[in-house]
Amino acid sequence: MEPCAGADERPAAAPRTEAPVCLCNNVSRRQLEEAWHAGARDVAGLAAATRATTGCGGCVLDVRDIIGQLDGSAPPPEPAVSPAVPFPGPAEGPGTLVVIGHGMVGQRLLATLRSRDRTGRWRVVVLAEEGRPAYDRVSLSSYLDGKSAEDLSLVDADLLADPLVELRPGCPAVAVDPAARTVRTAAGDVLGYDALVLATGSRPFVPPVPGRDSAGCFVYRTFEDLDAIRAAAGEDRPCVVIGGGVLGLEAASALQGLGMRPHVVERAPRVLAAQLDEAESRDMARQLTDVGLRLHCGTGVTRITAGPDGGVRSVALDDGSVLEADLVVFSAGIVPADDLAGQAGLARGERGGFLVDRHCRTADPRIWAVGECAAVAGRCYGVVAPGYRMADMVARHLLGEPAPAFTAPDVPTRLKLVGAAGAAMA
Numbered sequence: 001m002e003p004c005a006g007a008d009e010r011p012a013a014a015p016r017t018e019a020p021v022c023l024c025n026n027v028s029r030r031q032l033e034e035a036w037h038a039g040a041r042d043v044a045g046l047a048a049a050t051r052a053t054t055g056c057g058g059c060v061l062d063v064r065d066i067i068g069q070l071d072g073s074a075p076p077p078e079p080a081v082s083p084a085v086p087f088p089g090p091a092e093g094p095g096t097l098v099v100i101g102h103g104m105v106g107q108r109l110l111a112t113l114r115s116r117d118r119t120g121r122w123r124v125v126v127l128a129e130e131g132r133p134a135y136d137r138v139s140l141s142s143y144l145d146g147k148s149a150e151d152l153s154l155v156d157a158d159l160l161a162d163p164l165v166e167l168r169p170g171c172p173a174v175a176v177d178p179a180a181r182t183v184r185t186a187a188g189d190v191l192g193y194d195a196l197v198l199a200t201g202s203r204p205f206v207p208p209v210p211g212r213d214s215a216g217c218f219v220y221r222t223f224e225d226l227d228a229i230r231a232a233a234g235e236d237r238p239c240v241v242i243g244g245g246v247l248g249l250e251a252a253s254a255l256q257g258l259g260m261r262p263h264v265v266e267r268a269p270r271v272l273a274a275q276l277d278e279a280e281s282r283d284m285a286r287q288l289t290d291v292g293l294r295l296h297c298g299t300g301v302t303r304i305t306a307g308p309d310g311g312v313r314s315v316a317l318d319d320g321s322v323l324e325a326d327l328v329v330f331s332a333g334i335v336p337a338d339d340l341a342g343q344a345g346l347a348r349g350e351r352g353g354f355l356v357d358r359h360c361r362t363a364d365p366r367i368w369a370v371g372e373c374a375a376v377a378g379r380c381y382g383v384v385a386p387g388y389r390m391a392d393m394v395a396r397h398l399l400g401e402p403a404p405a406f407t408a409p410d411v412p413t414r415l416k417l418v419g420a421a422g423a424a425m426a
Contacts, residue, residue: 021062021115022052029066036070043067094123094164095194097398098183100173100340102126105371105387106199107134107154112395114162121399123164125191127183129200130222131170133160138384140223144230144254149223176344178364195366195398198354199391202334202372202382207242211304216312217328220251229329235259238324240315242301243331244271251329252293262293263323265315267332269298296321304328336373336380349375358405359397360390368394376406385409 021029027050035049043063047053052063097113099106110124128134133155143152159165168185175184176196183191204219206212218229233239237260241252244266252262264271270281271288285295299319307313315323336353340346346362347355353375360368360376371387372380381387386409396403 021066022050022054025051025054027052032063032066033070036067041067041071094120096192097122097124097195097197098191098193099124099126099197099199100176100183101199101201101337101371101373102128102130102134102167102169103199103201103371104134104137104154104384105201105391106197108388109197109199109370109391109395110165111159112392113398114159114165116395116399116401117164120164122195123166125166125193126168127171127173127185127191128167128169129172132223133167133169135223137221140220140226141250141254143223143226145257173340176340176346176367178344178346178367181366193366196368197394198340198367198369198373199371200337200340200373203337204330205333205335206330207301207332209301209304211306211312212330214304214306214312214328215310216306216326217304217330219330220247226254229255229327230258232327233258233260234326236261237326238263239327239329240265240301240323240325241329241331242315243333244268244295244297245274245331245333246272248329248331249288249293251331255327255329256292260327263315263325264288264293264295265299265301265317265323266295266297267300271295271297296323334372334382336375338373349378349380351375351380353380358407359403360394360406361397368397370394379408381409 021027021032031050032046032052035046038049040046040049043053046063046067099109102110106126110126113122113124132149133153135149135152135154139147139152143149155167160167172186173183174186176182177184181193181196183193183196185191204221206219211217216232218232219225220229233255239255239260240263241248241255242265244264248264248266249271252264255262266273270278271285272281276284285297289295296317296319299317299321301315302318303316304312305314305316312325312328315325315328317323338348338352338354341348341354346364346367349355353373354362354369355375355378356362356369358377360370360374362369370390372382374380374387374390376390386406389409390406393403393406
């Protein structure tokens with residue numbers, strides 16, 4: 001893992017013989033071949049035997065290809081597959097791919113590319129805003145329930161030692177010059193690229209309410225956020241979570257696990273309004289109330305009041321009620337981290353995000369965007385599974401391979417609760 005410094009030249013890596021086909025469940029081609037010889041002759045059989053394809057589903061086409069190679073037939077037809085997107089790749093030797101962002105989707109792109117790039121076509125430089133490599137942000141709440149940051153890491157020693165990968169933690173990009181094909185970092189370094197992937201993710205949305213900057217107000221996004229929340233939490237003290245969506249309820253449950261008494265404020269008329277129908281939401285609300293979460297739906301926050309020490313003391317709602325609170329967590333949604341678009345001359349979607357086509361490519365053929373920052377045909381997706389599909393697709397295009405064009409997914413939402421709420425929902 002390299003500090004934020006100038007790029008260096010590195011030798012090509014040797015081809016990998018045990019590269020994973022299914023990255024979600026770490027299933028290699030060898031394991032698939034063994035299962036096939038043991039009698040699992042179709043995708044469903046291999047899924048049952050190895051768990052391949054049972055994660056995000058992005059490896060289905062690869063598994064079908066392997067089946068076709070093993071039984072000597074052509075791979076099953078896949079009408080959604082588009083031919084490789086014409087791409088002006090490096091002329092000779094390893095080209096330089098710069099990836100801005102090292103969250104879950106940026107890591108997925110990196111792992112997929114390196115597992116498939118058996119000829120060392122790309123040298124990858126990853127510019128990470130956070131000071132640590134990628135981790136499982138979906139399971140972040142488990143950090144407050146006893147797991148360590150290392151437990152949630154997505155980066156293994158092999159990747160850190162890969163001579164064709166340079167990770168730069170704590171080294172955000174601040175400018176992109178598409179004409180010169182360069183990226184400038186916060187440290188002032190300028191990196192050239194043959195291809196650029198924007199995987200900048202999103203940022204928490206903090207409503208512009210008076211008092212939002214008071215001591216004791218937090219967002220719920222990183223290990224550092226959770227460390228600060230844990231330090232500020234007090235046994236049997238009231239707190240308020242602003243947002244009754246998936247992450248808001250997870251945050252409330254985590255605060256309850258720290259011994260606090262959470263209120264949840266949701267502007268919509270019910271919790272999980274984007275994920276559940278009215279009857280399902282009502283049932284969920286009843287179960288959450290039974291384990292001690294106090295829900296305030298159909299109302300919003302008008303003011304956060306601080307005490308003489310500058311710390312939060314109460315939260316006023318627009319229904320006239322005032323909630324006592326020692327701590328406030330904002331979990332009212334996310335906004336795409338698309339700050340680089342303006343100065344780079346890249347179009348944004350109507351609601352933000354780097355505007356890309358269904359191959360996740362911007363109007364510049366050398367620049368792509370994946371994950372929560374990508375507005376695919378104008379729409380952003382705030383969950384990780386579509387981002388994984390985007391990452392897999394872009395990795396294949398960068399290697400000159402055909403891949404399915406991105407289509408709108410139907411992704412179920414899983415709520416991960418800890419503490420008393422988790423026990424109630426188990």
